[in-house]
Amino acid sequence: MSAVHEPPIRPEYVAPQRAAPAPALVSTGPVNRWGWLSKPAILLALVILWELLARWVDNDLLLPGALQTARAFIDGIASGELIGYVTVSLAILVQGFLLGVAIAFLLTWLAVSNRFGRELIDTLTSMFNPLPAIALLPLALLWFGLGKGSLLMVLVHSVVWPLTLNASAGFRAVPETLRMAGRNYGLGGLRMVLQILVPAALPSILSGLKIGWAFAWRTLIAAELVFGSTSGQGGLGWYIFQNRNELFTDKVFAGLATVILIGLAIERCVFQTLERVTVRRWGMQR
Numbered sequence: 001m002s003a004v005h006e007p008p009i010r011p012e013y014v015a016p017q018r019a020a021p022a023p024a025l026v027s028t029g030p031v032n033r034w035g036w037l038s039k040p041a042i043l044l045a046l047v048i049l050w051e052l053l054a055r056w057v058d059n060d061l062l063l064p065g066a067l068q069t070a071r072a073f074i075d076g077i078a079s080g081e082l083i084g085y086v087t088v089s090l091a092i093l094v095q096g097f098l099l100g101v102a103i104a105f106l107l108t109w110l111a112v113s114n115r116f117g118r119e120l121i122d123t124l125t126s127m128f129n130p131l132p133a134i135a136l137l138p139l140a141l142l143w144f145g146l147g148k149g150s151l152l153m154v155l156v157h158s159v160v161w162p163l164t165l166n167a168s169a170g171f172r173a174v175p176e177t178l179r180m181a182g183r184n185y186g187l188g189g190l191r192m193v194l195q196i197l198v199p200a201a202l203p204s205i206l207s208g209l210k211i212g213w214a215f216a217w218r219t220l221i222a223a224e225l226v227f228g229s230t231s232g233q234g235g236l237g238w239y240i241f242q243n244r245n246e247l248f249t250d251k252v253f254a255g256l257a258t259v260i261l262i263g264l265a266i267e268r269c270v271f272q273t274l275e276r277v278t279v280r281r282w283g284m285q286r
Contacts, residue, residue, distance in 0.1 A: 064250040072250040073257060082239065086258060089220060089235035092148060096155025097216050101209070103156060104163035111168040118168070125165045133158035133219040137226065154223055158215040163208035170204025171197055202278055210271050214263070221259055 047066045054065035064072075076082030111121035133154040140150035174197055182196040198205070224237025234242070236255055243251035 061247060061249055064253055068250045069253040069257060072248075073254040076251065076254055082254070082258060085234060085236045085239040085255075086262070089224065089237070090262075092151050092235065093155065093216060093220050095148075096152045096220070097159055097213060099152065100156040100159025100212060100216065101163060104160045104167065104208070104212070107160065107164045108167040108171065111164070112171045121164060121168060125161050128157070129161035129165060131157075133215065134222045137223055151220065151223055154219055155216050158219040159212035162211040162215060163205075166204045166208030166211065167201065170201030170208075173204070174200040199278075206271065206275060206278075210267075213266065213271075217259075217263060217266075 051066040054063045054068075057063045060068065073082070107121055107124075110117040112118070136154050136157055137150065140153040144150045144153060178196055178200055179192070182192050187195055220235065221237040221240075224235040225241045236258060240252050240255035243249075243255065
């Protein structure tokens with residue numbers, strides 16, 4: 001009797017074999033465990049290097065040490081002198097930055113609305129973005145005099161062009177598929193902008209805000225090195241300039257350290273928080 005052969009099984013009916021899941025890689029190394037200490041460790045190393053270099057130079061007039069600068073900083077905070085100068089600078093900075101942001105978004109809307117607006121804004125950004133804001137200070141003094149108006153002019157210039165450039169580039173880079181999806185859901189006009197275009201372009205907008213903030217902060221300090229803010233009240237740059245004239249080098253370094261600390265605080269508390277609750281949460285940035 002001949003053997004009975006089973007018919008061959010077609011491959012599409014064979015159940016696929018599931019591969020065993022790869023074990024999760026859990027890193028317990030010191031990098032992940034102590035990663036939050038990396039930036040403070042870098043700052044501490046720089047401070048130690050600064051102190052050692054000051055001791056090697058051994059001239060407080062040229063290079064005060066980190067400890068001497070810290071004492072001048074604490075004395076300025078305790079007396080309220082340094083806080084007063086910082087308050088004046090931040091008040092001017094907030095006004096100029098918000099005004100620049102409003103103008104930048106108006107120009108961005110013009111750039112994305114039609115072709116003529118896009119060409120106009122491209123031309124304007126090519127002309128004025130490379131122009132240093134501090135170079136406009138003599139013209140600002142001629143137009144607005146010695147006061148807040150001159151500072152606001154140079155601050156607005158330092159914010160408008162980088163923010164307009166980044167925001168308009170972000171809106172143009174929004175994929176057409178997202179626009180089509182928005183139209184399929186019945187979105188249009190302002191709802192399309194707020195619910196589709198702005199979230200998609202938000203990484204570029206945040207980059208523009210960070211660049212504009214940095215430009216505005218350093219422009220303000222440079223402008224205040226020339227004159228006080230308004231009505232005889234000086235800002236942080238004026239504090240640095242006055243102490244340089246009086247040869248209080250430790251106070252000069254305390255003012256510079258204040259500029260750096262404010263920059264770090266704004267970056268950490270404002271921009272990183274904004275990124276964490278938006279673009280990182282949405283998976284648009286690592």
